[in-house]
Amino acid sequence: MSKKIFSGVQPTGNLHLGNYLGAIKNFVELQNEKENQCIFCVVDLHAITVKQDPKELKKNIRETAATFIACGIDPVKSIIFNQSMVSAHSEAAWILSCVSKIGWLNRMTQFKEKAGKDKEKASIGLYSYPVLMAADILLYDATHVPVGDDQKQHLELCRDIAQKFNNDFNVMNFLKVPEPLIQKQFSRIMSLKDGIKKMSKSDPSDLSRINLTDNKEEILNKIKKAKTDPLPLPREIKGLAQRAEAENLLGIYSSLKNQNLESSINEFNGKNFSEFKSKLSEILIEKIEPISKEIKILLDNKEYLDTILLEGSNKADKIASKKIKEIKELVGF
Incomplete structure (x- = not known):
């Protein structure tokens, strides 16, 4: 319809x-x-x-x-x-x-x-x-x-x-x-510096968000510095309880990949954040960098x-x- x-x-x-x-x-x-x-x-x-x-x-x-x-x-x-x-x-x-x-x-x-x-x-x-x-x-x-x-x-x-x-x-x-x-x-996309606060342009720290005008280096740097915790990634959804930052980063990855959270957890279960962050940066750059470049071209016109x-x-x-x-x-x- x-x-x-x-x-x-x-x-x-x-x-x-x-x-x-x-x-x-x-x-x-x-x-x-x-x-x-x-x-x-x-x-x-x-x-x-x-x-x-x-x-x-x-x-x-x-x-x-x-x-x-x-x-x-x-x-x-x-x-x-x-x-x-x-x-x-x-x-x-x-x-x-x-x-x-x-x-x-x-x-x-x-x-x-x-x-x-x-x-x-x-x-x-x-x-x-x-x-x-x-x-x-x-x-x-x-x-x-x-x-x-x-x-x-x-x-x-x-x-x-x-x-x-x-x-x-x-x-x-x-x-x-x-x-x-x-x-x-x-x-819902939360701050990269605090998993219980919504991602917002009003946050004084630019490291708290991925702007749609960010280039490859800025995206890599922000994901590298994104807050995590010392534990490996969980093996099931209930393992995200009280782990706001892990849930947020996995949520971002899932949304970009058009898959549910469970699929992302299965992909990374038991792995460390450095490996996951590398994959997250990869897909962010793939999706956001072309948008960033196009925005800059359009703003010149x-x-x-x-x-x-x-x-x-x-x-x-x-x-x-x-x-x-x-x-x-x-x-x-």
Whole structure:
């Protein structure tokens, strides 16, 4: 059955292995399934929920588009665009925020995590971000949305908003209620320096992550220095209990090889980390180095990237402007 897929990535710069394995690699696989229609958005409106340097933001928008293309997203097969170029996203977000309930938003755990202890200083944008995310999805009648653990709650909210709008305006199935797409055989990618922390660009140590712009030498060095423990690799999955770093590195290897964790454990059971790290470095270089080289080539061609984003935004606008017109009519504008 054909799927209409929508997903977005924030242009925060310095996308890393966690972004690739957690999202972009999956985007490419979804795009290459014949019947699927895929829309991939650089969500720059979401990025400004925290203060951004305007010059850096512009650079990061291009870098995210370059990363999409370098990883295999084809702008002919899929729509690649940036959110701020399609005004329907902001318009729909306002209308849907008037349908959404404060109680729903108060339950969003990600806001609590990002706002920290002093919620009074957080922006309204950070608080209402999930409503904008709902608008992003619902404008395109998306049937499926790829989500990680941290976004499942936001997609549930999107479904609630769609159902409430349909009920409020007595229009069954007008806003399509999307289904989540959860990756199979995927391990959450953690820091190379601490197996209980998520791999993140905000970590002060560059050794904690594999950037998608890293070259062969940088990858080798980071895997060589990646934290491990003194024991040999386990012979079965239960042997990974209390061994976060071993589990993370085996998870990365499994995701890159498209195999389950059990297969990787069978491959390396009882072996030492030096032998395993050598194989892990090998596959990382094989997968990441071509992406890194292609990103650098694309970033030297700003005009090409701007053209891709403009053409993609025009395609997206045709779909979204039709939907927002219908939404406005229903509301009474």
